[in-house]
Amino acid sequence: MTLDPSIIATLQGVSTATLTTILLKKGLRNVWLRGSVPIRTGQPRLVGRAFTLRFVPAREDLATPASWGSPISTRAAIEAMPEGCIAVADAMGVTDAGIFGDILCNRMVQRGVAALITDGVVRDAAGVLSTGLPVWCRGVAAPPSVAGLTFVGWQEPIACGGVAVFPDDVIVVDDDGAVLIPQALLEEVVAESPEQERMEAWIMTEVDRGMALPGLYPMNDETKARYKAWKDAQ
Structure with missing residues (x-):
């Protein structure tokens, strides 16, 4: 196959x-x-x-x-x-x-x-x-x-x-x-993988900007909202 x-x-x-x-x-x-x-x-x-x-x-x-x-x-x-x-x-x-x-x-x-x-x-x-x-x-x-x-x-x-x-x-x-x-699990993993990569790339840009890790990685609600706003603006 x-x-x-x-x-x-x-x-x-x-x-x-x-x-x-x-x-x-x-x-x-x-x-x-x-x-x-x-x-x-x-x-x-x-x-x-x-x-x-x-x-x-x-x-x-x-x-x-x-x-x-x-x-x-x-x-x-x-x-x-x-x-x-x-x-x-x-x-x-x-x-x-x-x-x-x-x-x-x-x-x-x-x-x-x-x-x-x-x-x-x-x-x-x-x-x-x-x-x-x-x-x-x-x-x-x-x-x-x-x-x-x-x-x-x-x-x-x-x-x-x-x-x-x-x-x-x-x-x-x-x-x-x-x-x-x-x-x-192939279909699930394929569906979720690009978003996981995009999210981690965005977190890396935030680290590059000097953001502290607590609340960023993993994201708290405030960070999730900022990430969503960034995605919506793309």
């Missing part, structure tokens, strides 16, 4: 910090994927549906180089990824086995995958960077995935960075990391 371009455009204008605030107001505290940091600076803010991948601990009879040719493999999963998706890989926080390297990342680029997010690490760092695929991860490691992980499937619920991620949930990722928007 592809995302409407208008939804993508709206969420590309909203920081992940703002999204966590909106989701917190709705009772969701655990939406930020821990350990997933940009592999390089300057990666764009991206929005896409989650395409999930799941690893479990390595088991010697399953986690072998021969498994890369299995029907249940990372290679097969990549061929199932739709254009525009964000691949989200549950690597259990393992940091001594790289789940993807340059060849796999290059194929993801060819398929139009928007980004890779994992609570694990990648390998072939220079090659991965050269593919141009935006990646958020915990770092890099030389050993392959089978040195510490067994790949077991895709498009099923996973736990990535301590967050429950279901296929087709929406991911927004920027320099502050990746935030999950549950599919069921």
Whole structure:
């Protein structure tokens, strides 16, 4: 299920910090994927549906180089990824086995995958960077995935960075990391996000003017009235 371009455009204008605030107001505290940091600076803010991948601990009879040719493999999963998706890989926080390297990342680029997010690490760092695929991860490691992980499937619920991620949930990722928007709350979040950004931008201008924080952030009734007057004048 592809995302409407208008939804993508709206969420590309909203920081992940703002999204966590909106989701917190709705009772969701655990939406930020821990350990997933940009592999390089300057990666764009991206929005896409989650395409999930799941690893479990390595088991010697399953986690072998021969498994890369299995029907249940990372290679097969990549061929199932739709254009525009964000691949989200549950690597259990393992940091001594790289789940993807340059060849796999290059194929993801060819398929139009928007980004890779994992609570694990990648390998072939220079090659991965050269593919141009935006990646958020915990770092890099030389050993392959089978040195510490067994790949077991895709498009099923996973736990990535301590967050429950279901296929087709929406991911927004920027320099502050990746935030999950549950599919069921997408319309509400999209509707509220621009106003939250506008309100916080106005508060920042008030801080620039030397206004004290009490009564400003959060707003008291007087500040709300001033903000409304400012909006009405726009």
